[in-house]
Amino acid sequence: MSIVSIITPVYNASRFLEETAGCVSAQTLQDWEWILVDDKSEDNSREIMERLAKKDNRIKIFFLEKNLGSGPARNKAIQEAQGKYIAFLDSDDFWSPDKLQKHVDFMVENNAVFSHTSYGFTNEQGEVIRETYHVSDVPVTYSMLLKKTEISCLTAMYDQERIGKYFMPDLRRKQDYALWLSILKDGHPSIPLDEELAMYRQVSGSATNNKFKLIIKHLKFLMEVEKLSFFKSLYYSFHWGINGLKNIISKGRYTL
Known part of the structure; x- marks a missing residue:
């Protein structure tokens, strides 16, 4: 069993998927499994996924029979996940090479079951376009997250071994936000790690x-x-x- 299961929904992601794969393979913590679920893409994402899986047996791929949205795709990946920790990475975003190692170490040192990090912003070419989003210096609770969206999907990690699997509701928007709220509501605050370990790519059409x-x-x-x-x-x-x-x-x- 891997220590981290990386959850990635895929939909028409051929432009960035191989670059995202590069950031996963470059992680200093190599004890991971990467679960990609294709949401009925109309480009050649499937072929790229199959090629990646042939190169590395830690990469597990699944294909939905019809387009259901990123929430159901993530849920399929969570269902298949075997790692102690669940981490989220969308197909057009990327992490720093030491993201997993630093985040797992932080979770262990703080006895945390749920955590998130600071993150940066890039354009489609990977160029930094905004200042780092720094997380709060106190654990995030349910009422806090209702007032402020602080936990970004590509920075979140939870310990499924200790609190079980949490799934996203069947929503077209805010599925990840609803997932964080469900974990917080159950009394598991998210411990912030104020270090930029992830980069959110702002793609045209996602404004x-x-x-x-x-x-x-x-x-x-x-x-x-x-x-x-x-x-x-x-x-x-x-x-x-x-x-x-x-x-x-x-x-x-x-x-x-």
Whole structure:
């Protein structure tokens, strides 16, 4: 059994998949399995996945019969995962070579079952475009995450050996956010590691929507998925929006 299972959904990812594979193979911690689940891609992602799997038996590939979205694809990978730790890496993002080693060491040293790190931003060419997003200096709780989106998918890690497998709900958006909330709700705060160990690639077409619409969507999410009252949802959505605007004003980044 590998110490880390890396979870990657794949959909039309041929542009960046091999570069992402390079960052996985370059990890200083080599005791990993990489589980890729193709969400019925229409490009040659499948061929790339098959080629990668032939080169390295730590790479496990699966193919969904129809396009279901990144949540179900991640869930299939989580279901198949055998590692002690579950880590998430999307097919167009990448990690620093020592990400897994530093993150696992941090989890062990802090007796953590859930953790996240700081991260940077690049454009499609891999060039840095924004300042590092630094995580808070205190453990993130359920109520804190309702007010501020701090845990990014490519930085999250949880210990499935100690707390079991957590899956993403059947949503087209905010599946990862809902997963973090479910872990936090069960009393497992996320311990922050304030070191840039991952890079989020901002790809054309993935730009954030109208900010007001995002706040309204967040309000609906809290009411419909988290089952909070309207007034509680309004309270948390107000703070969530304010925190996002603070990031825009102070550091020129948008993290809603």
